[in-house]
Amino acid sequence: MTTEADHLQVLLVDDDLDVLAANARFLRVNEISVVLAESVSTALQRLTENEIDVIVTDLRMPEANGLAFAEQARASRPLIPIVFFSGFAQVPDVVAAMKLGAVEFLEKPVDPDELLRVVRSVRRTHYGTLANQRQVFDGGGESFSLKMRVLAYEKYVIESSLLQHNGHVADVLNALQINRRTLNDKMSKLGIKRDTLIEQRAGSNNEQES
Amino acid sequence: MTTEADHLQVLLVDDDLDVLAANARFLRVNEISVVLAESVSTALQRLTENEIDVIVTDLRMPEANGLAFAEQARASRPLIPIVFFSGFAQVPDVVAAMKLGAVEFLEKPVDPDELLRVVRSVRRTHYGTLANQRQVFDGGGESFSLKMRVLAYEKYVIESSLLQHNGHVADVLNALQINRRTLNDKMSKLGIKRDTLIEQRAGSNNEQES
């Protein structure tokens, strides 16, 4: 289960093949695997074939626009993070995209470093080894009490934040705007062990960048 | 208190007094009560004095911009729906606003009918769709405090349960294993209005879509 825990797979959708190839190359150089799609229909197909973690899509495409694609994508992957990019974006487009739950909206031409930053931050925020807990508070759990679901969610947020900040507690304090003493208490109550979390992450991540 | 159950109160913030007055007049004609503020500090003041349901604010203002205002406003009203408007909005502004949990982002000059529609829809859909709230507690919100994210999640769970049980509070109590008094308090604090929630759901069944 943890064999490919940190292996991030991006679905990159763009009808402009040159841009598509360039962005893909850049991401791959930075150790992110990329699945390509040059149309909405292909993208939907790829989405079912691969274990996609993030969708990065152009907003304007000939066949159907990115918003429509995002809606269809969400049908099968309700919580998948989606990053849009577009040139000449109108405000209503951006608003619509964000309402659809877009994680970011980048302007074309996309700055590769920015793209990389966003994709990586998505990884840290949304995924991790946390998929299990997620199920408790996400959708399904009709049978759990409110308190339990809230606790599960709280745990998820804290663990995410810890991972995101490499176990650096001071940063978590700042990001979550919480008192240190309170965070310590919560972690202890929720059974979050900073060291274990980081070890795991380091272990599955024999390659490191920081 | 309950005499004005469906009575919607809007806090309208704009440093341009002419626009402010014009919009206020239009909203009032349409049976929406309006509280005015021409600066951020005034707005924060008004927010504490009145029972505001929605904030409609300009993004660009001399004293402090709308985003900063929104952040401060959320300190006292964590989940209050905020509508931004602005001329010359840049994509990053819009993205930032939406990430902050904005309900809508309108372009200046604001079409009065559009404004009315948005304000009313806020009432109708009661602080946005569930999917929208999801965005707050799900991935997007790196910038939200733990407390805020937990509240958003709690709200989402409660609203879901209410809808699922047709507004039958007793069933929700049972499903969520929570004390009635506690649920009532939470609903009031989170701005969940059972009646509105159910009305809207009933309305959307036979009525048009939007």
Next chain:
DNA sequence: GATATATCGGCAAATTCTTGCCTACCAACA
């Protein structure tokens, strides 16, 4: 009208959570 059912709010006691202060531990390093 009565009566039953379901919801909501005020109040206060009991409980839990939050936070500041102080101490302690550990690792890096001068």
Next chain:
DNA sequence: TGTTGGTAGGCAAGAATTTGCCGATATATC
């Protein structure tokens, strides 16, 4: 060895939440 930076836990006061009890209101039903 001593200092610095980052983290964790004990403790107690202060703040907030939870909950039981009471009554109020609204809508059906008899």
